[in-house]
Structure formats: C-alpha cells, structure tokens
Amino acid sequence: MASNLIDGRAIAAQIQLELTVRVAALKARGVVPGLAFVRVGEDPASKVYVGMKEKACAALGLGSATHILPAQTSEAELLALIGQLNAAAHIHGILVQAPLPKPIREAVVFSAVLPAKDVDGFHPVNVGKLMLGDETGFRPCTPAGVLELLVRSGVKTDGAEVVVLGRGNIVGKPMAAMLCQKGRTANSTVTICHSATRDIKAHCRRADIIVAAIGVAEFVTADMVKPGAVVMDVGVNRVPDATSNTGTKLVGDVDFKNVQLIAGKITPNPGGVGPMTIAMLLQNTVRAAEAATR
Numbered sequence: 001m002a003s004n005l006i007d008g009r010a011i012a013a014q015i016q017l018e019l020t021v022r023v024a025a026l027k028a029r030g031v032v033p034g035l036a037f038v039r040v041g042e043d044p045a046s047k048v049y050v051g052m053k054e055k056a057c058a059a060l061g062l063g064s065a066t067h068i069l070p071a072q073t074s075e076a077e078l079l080a081l082i083g084q085l086n087a088a089a090h091i092h093g094i095l096v097q098a099p100l101p102k103p104i105r106e107a108v109v110f111s112a113v114l115p116a117k118d119v120d121g122f123h124p125v126n127v128g129k130l131m132l133g134d135e136t137g138f139r140p141c142t143p144a145g146v147l148e149l150l151v152r153s154g155v156k157t158d159g160a161e162v163v164v165l166g167r168g169n170i171v172g173k174p175m176a177a178m179l180c181q182k183g184r185t186a187n188s189t190v191t192i193c194h195s196a197t198r199d200i201k202a203h204c205r206r207a208d209i210i211v212a213a214i215g216v217a218e219f220v221t222a223d224m225v226k227p228g229a230v231v232m233d234v235g236v237n238r239v240p241d242a243t244s245n246t247g248t249k250l251v252g253d254v255d256f257k258n259v260q261l262i263a264g265k266i267t268p269n270p271g272g273v274g275p276m277t278i279a280m281l282l283q284n285t286v287r288a289a290e291a292a293t294r
C-alpha cells in the first residue's frame, strides 16, 4: 500500500490475532464467548453487516446466534427477545443491528440490553461511562476502531485539533467524547461539525485530524483539508454508477482520489474503518465473556 494509507484490514487482522490468545484462555476454562445478533426487517445493508460480523465471530471461534425478526415485529416482541438473551448464560454480548424499522424506538431497545452485555456501547450506562472517562464501560465499535487506527498508525492525538463531521449517536458523538478525554491517546481539541455548522470548510482547514461520519458521499474535498492532515473516512454511501453491473457503487464521505494526494495519512474505503468496527466488536465480546466468567 502507498505510504500514507492506513491499512484497516491489516490492523484489524493484528487485533484478531491478539484476541486468539484470550479466546484460547477462555476455552481452557470451558467458556466460549457468545454473541447474539438481532436483525429486524430486511434492510439490505444490515443483512450484509450482520453477515460479515457472523463470519468474523466464526473465524475467531466465538459462538454466535442470529435472530431474524420480520419488519412488522412490535417493540414489545423485540423487548421480550432481548429479555431472554439478557438471561441466557451462554450469551455474553447482544447486538441489535440499527436502523430498526419504525415505529420501534431505538433508544428504548438499546436501553433494554443489559449494560454488561452491551457490546455495542449504546446503553445509557455505557454512554455515561464513556463521557466520564470510566474505562469499565463498553465503547461503541466504530469510533473505538477509528481511535485504535490512529494510535496504531502512530498519529499523535495529544494536543491535536480534531474535526468530527457528524453528530450521530453511533459515531460522531462518541468519537468526540473519546478524543477529548484526558490521556496520552486522547487529549485532543475536538470540534463537532453538523448540518447547522456555518462554515464547515473553515473548521476542516485548520484540523490536524478529520473524522468524516456525516453520511454524504465524497463530502470532504481536497480544498477542505490542510496539507499533511490525517483523514479518517467512516462513510458508506451508495451512489449511481453507470459502469457497474448493479448500476450503483459504494463511496465514503471523502473524495479519496484527490484528498489522498495531500493528506498526511488517510484511510482507504473500503479497507479502512470498516474492518475495525468488526475487530472492536470481537474485542468487546471477548471482554464481556471474561468479565462474566471471572
């Protein structure tokens, strides 16, 4: 890979290799970490994501069970399933794939997962622990993966100006909370930009690190990036593409081709942040199994 690329696949593979030791230690005590997936409805992207996560569990030797519910499932039915999974001793982690069909309230569902099994880090207890800098909580997988990529690529966050594009609960807000904590691998000055920000370009131009999680195809263009800045692309956007068989293709939130020319470091997309989300999910699940069986 070119020298300024942050290879998410290689770093995720390294993390999974490190986890094999912990999984073997658990197995020696008769414990197989178990992760339950819950998918409601037939959202095509969710099907792909859950499928990839299931495969990663199998490759690491974790147990997984996927519960697929019809789109018409009521919130009460979903909560009943979560209650069963909360009570199941062989299940150490529960992941309810978002987005959930309306009228199911995601906040209610995420709050129903036991915090100790909340390997997504979406329960208010874990969100609160993240804000407080309490490391006993679970951290959301995608921003945790971005931070791990920065640390393992030798990017200094300490004192860095970081712009996080997007204020969602899954990436933007927890990303900002992680980077502004006190600590050598945080200590950043963080600006969150969103749809009501007046001059996003001006904010981005002075950033040492940009985390793009705004959900707009190729939003970050080269003129928005300070030469040498680090650019992390969280986006997954489907756009029309006349040259592909399907008529569409996936692109990130960064105009990769042009931004790559001036960035100090940049994540490819695919092959950057995506594999790290899965690696962090596996890590959280192994940790949940260790904590539950200590």
Ligand code: GUN
Pocket: 095, 096, 097, 098, 099, 120, 141, 142, 170, 277
């Ligand atoms: N949808 C998009 N990202 C995520 C994630 O990290 N976890 C869950 N549960 N749903 C998602």
